[in-house]
Amino acid sequence: MVQEQVSYSAVLMGSPILLKLFVDDQALAAQVFRLIKHQENLLTVNRAQSEVMAVNHAAGQQAVSVCAPVFQLIKQAKAVSQLNGCFNFTIGPIVKRWKIGFQGNSVPPAAELQRLLTLTDPADVQLDEQAQTVFLRKAGMEIDLGAIAKGYIADVVRDFLRQQGVTRALINLGGNVQTLGAPDEAGQGWAIGLQQPFAGPDALIGVIHVSSKSVVTSGVYERYFELNGRRYHHILDPATGYPLDNELLSVTVICDHSIDGDIFTTLLYGMGVRQGLAYLGQNPQIEAIFVTKDRQVICSSRRQFSFQLLHQDYRLNAVTDSTA
Ligand code: AMP
Ligand code: MG
Numbered sequence: 001m002v003q004e005q006v007s008y009s010a011v012l013m014g015s016p017i018l019l020k021l022f023v024d025d026q027a028l029a030a031q032v033f034r035l036i037k038h039q040e041n042l043l044t045v046n047r048a049q050s051e052v053m054a055v056n057h058a059a060g061q062q063a064v065s066v067c068a069p070v071f072q073l074i075k076q077a078k079a080v081s082q083l084n085g086c087f088n089f090t091i092g093p094i095v096k097r098w099k100i101g102f103q104g105n106s107v108p109p110a111a112e113l114q115r116l117l118t119l120t121d122p123a124d125v126q127l128d129e130q131a132q133t134v135f136l137r138k139a140g141m142e143i144d145l146g147a148i149a150k151g152y153i154a155d156v157v158r159d160f161l162r163q164q165g166v167t168r169a170l171i172n173l174g175g176n177v178q179t180l181g182a183p184d185e186a187g188q189g190w191a192i193g194l195q196q197p198f199a200g201p202d203a204l205i206g207v208i209h210v211s212s213k214s215v216v217t218s219g220v221y222e223r224y225f226e227l228n229g230r231r232y233h234h235i236l237d238p239a240t241g242y243p244l245d246n247e248l249l250s251v252t253v254i255c256d257h258s259i260d261g262d263i264f265t266t267l268l269y270g271m272g273v274r275q276g277l278a279y280l281g282q283n284p285q286i287e288a289i290f291v292t293k294d295r296q297v298i299c300s301s302r303r304q305f306s307f308q309l310l311h312q313d314y315r316l317n318a319v320t321d322s323t324a
Helices: 026-043 051-057 068-081 092-098 110-117 149-163 258-282
Strands: 006-012 015-021 125-128 133-136 169-173 176-180 190-195 204-210 214-219 224-227 230-233 248-255 287-292 296-299 306-309 315-318
Touching (some): 006 026, 026 051, 026 068, 190 214
Antiparallel strands (some): 006 015, 287 296
């Protein structure tokens, strides 16, 4: 007998959250949503108060102690930010200035961006492992975990569900999906839609099938505004302070841990298709699907997922192992 999936939903972190289980367990679903809320309360920078905002408020003044998991997450975000890729978690002052996806957005003058860029050196985040404190050396610095937090939280939810004995479940934190097991043993795994950019949440390019994997997408269509015929989206180039501009509209990463997926969507977005595929060829634990402005869907090798193209205006361009 095929067991029924039961879906639970909520709006948290400014996003629709979906939990799928195979038992009708309201209490468990409520625990999961409470857990997400708790994590949001620690990590958000979209409100005046959180552990991360306490660090930001004390920039240039003093070190602030944070709880162990937040310290570890900041430590990881700092390490990734020092890879010289496009991921930089000290980009907060620039994110706040653009306000992309929020009320009051505008294009900052170039000189202002130049000034704000001086506040975005990850080396200026001083971590004290012993005291579990974080100090932002310059006044005006702000850390922003927006490119990593949902992935981290999706893994926290997965670990919690496992502890509760759950073997099959899916959590979708507004584009960050983490799965446990598969819906049924004989099937293809969980079906996760690859969204068509700028066509609304229900318009799909295709469907990704996975089991016990995370699927994370970063797309320019998620948060943006338009002004004088130009589109300004929320993934910023830490070198210039402007939205990253290349051939891509979205990057989806398939891998074990959602935190890695969240980090790599940003890193691969910055690398672009050619460099990204070369990187993925050397790092088989991470896989990706690139969607380009000229409507190509480019998959790295498909060891950890299968993909079914649904939209006839897009071309599927799979890379074989030997060309990756
Ligand atoms: P994601 O949804 O994972 O693509 O992350 C996007 C969010 O991360 C943005 O809304 C910003 O809060 C933040 N962000 C933007 N650009 C960068 C960047 N280059 N490095 C790290 N975080 C960024
Ligand atoms: Mg991300």
